[in-house]
Amino acid sequence: MNTRLLVWVGMSCLPLTALAEGPVVSARLGSLGLSVEGGFGLTEQFSARLGLNRYQYEATERVDDVEYDLDLDWQSISLFADWHPFDVPLRFTAGFLRNNNEIRGESTASSITIGDTLYRDAGLKAEVDFRSFAPYLGLGWESALLRERGWGFNVDLGIMYQGTGRVNLSATGMGADLVDPNDLAQEEARFEEELEDYRYYPVFSFGVSYKF
Secondary structure, eight states: OOHHHHHHHHHHTSOOTTTTTSOEEEEEEETTEEEEEEEEESSSSEEEEEEEEEEEEEEEEEETTEEEEEEEEEEEEEEEEEEOTTSSSEEEEEEEEEEOOEEEEEESOSSEEETTEEESSOEEEEEEEOOSEEEEEEEEEEGGGGSSSEEEEEEEEEEEEOOSOEEEEEEESTTGGGSOHHHHHHHHHHHHHHTGGGSEEEEEEEEEEEEO
16 A cells, blocks of 8 residues: 555544534535535534535427427525534535526427427427425535645535426417417426436535635
């Protein structure tokens, strides 16, 4: 075992008696986007974190044979409690997010099938949102806790439950008035089926931190 590895193993086994002594701020990048976070120790084994997360992305996706230009706007505020049971920087996390994730978009074709009916000179505008309260469970690593103060790195992996997206479709274009509301409702139901995979949203991130 080389010297560098021995030093690392030794540091990882140090007791975290300084956990409650100073706040930790961090910047990270992950599936919630760019995040800025502040944390502080509550006891030698428990700490809390408050974070702001933002992510924007544009994509073209096909849903039930309708192609959309979509804008994903991920916005959330996270409040997490961490448990450090083993006197190492490993943490087990529970908490929730104030979830403002949204998807907006419009169909790219001027003649599309809505429900089971072909409409000409018509399109669709899509608006999707999710549960505003999203519970979270995960685990992570915060190396700054090994120091009385200074820089470190962090990694987190977990799951956020945000439920199935709620879809609202509205007809657009010259033929919008001819679109049957029953066809719109059927198309909304199919769109929501496509969003089932977003119910349990994987959360992973890595970043840098500083302990004061």
